[in-house]
Amino acid sequence: MMQKIYHITQTTKLLMNGSIIVENSVTQKWAVSFPIERHIRIEVLDAPKQEENAEIFKLLTIINKPAYKVLFDFGNDDKIIICNKKEIGEAWEKSKDEVEKIFGSDDSIKNFLALSKEGYDSFENEMKDSLLYYTLWSWFGGGKSFTISPASSLFSTHKVSTKIKRIGKETLANGVLELTQQGEGLINDIDSIEEQYKREILPLTNHAVFDYQYHIETKYLCSDKQLDFFDTAQTIIHEQASEGYSYITQIEFKIERTGS
Numbered sequence: 484m485m486q487k488i489y490h491i492t493q494t495t496k497l498l499m500n501g502s503i504i505v506e507n508s509v510t511q512k513w514a515v516s517f518p519i520e521r522h523i524r525i526e527v528l529d530a531p532k533q534e535e536n537a538e539i540f541k542l543l544t545i546i547n548k549p550a551y552k553v554l555f556d557f558g559n560d561d562k563i564i565i566c567n568k569k570e571i572g573e574a575w576e577k578s579k580d581e582v583e584k585i586f587g588s589d590d591s592i593k594n595f596l597a598l599s600k601e602g603y604d605s606f607e608n609e610m611k612d613s614l615l616y617y618t619l620w621s622w623f624g625g626g627k628s629f630t631i632s633p634a635s636s637l638f639s640t641h642k643v644s645t646k647i648k649r650i651g652k653e654t655l656a657n658g659v660l661e662l663t664q665q666g667e668g669l670i671n672d673i674d675s676i677e678e679q680y681k682r683e684i685l686p687l688t689n690h691a692v693f694d695y696q697y698h699i700e701t702k703y704l705c706s707d708k709q710l711d712f713f714d715t716a717q718t719i720i721h722e723q724a725s726e727g728y729s730y731i732t733q734i735e736f737k738i739e740r741t742g743s
Contacts, residue, residue, distance in 0.1 A: 668697030691727030
């Protein structure tokens with residue numbers, strides 16, 4: 484069985500008037516392998532870690548456990564197919580019981596669990612639109628262009644329809660393959676977003692005019708002649724509501740050289 488271990492770092496920055504207002508970094512470790520019929524398996528070896536140990540992070544750690552092992556593949560149209568959906572569902576039931584045991588079952592917990600169940604019931608969509616999973620699965624997907632709809636980092640109840648294309652593929656002087664993907668996104672309900680920006684954000688900026696933009700770029704480096712696994716991947720997302728209010732997300736995968 485071919486397996487590689489990736490160290491993953493996700494860094495986020497919220498900027499206001501050119502200054503960083505909030506910055507956060509989360510790390511984790513995944514094993515990625517081809518165990519059966521070329522299905523791809525992700526196993527979380529180290530759960531996401533960050534500096535603060537807040538209750539909400541404890542809650543998220545429990546509810547993320549069902550995704551600690553995901554087996555997936557692609558259909559003929561490059562649609563993601565979850566191959567161990569039953570196993571994930573059973574793991575979610577255990578996580579639900581653990582959450583209720585620790586945090587109780589008031590309305591806020593019930594609503595949180597309902598949203599969680601909805602996400603796991605349609606985990607194909609969760610994987611497709613997650614920027615973290617996208618960085619991994621788009622390497623294995625066969626298409627040269629595709630659309631994802633990640634959640635906006637600036638306006639959390641909205642999604643960004645993003646068209647991505649593979650724009651470059653070249654072999655560097657050291658024999659390493661470099662593959663580059665880029666995309667631009669459009670947020671849904673742009674008029675209400677602009678109104679929200681003018682009402683809540685504009686007074687905090689130097690009256691920076693609303694100018695929504697969303698740009699994503701992913702770059703892979705691969706020394707594997709079979710092109711099964713990349714060595715490194717870096718996805719950078721820049722989302723702005725204006726020049727005075729923006730959000731930068733950086734996701735980096737690095738292969739562990741001692742992995743077999």
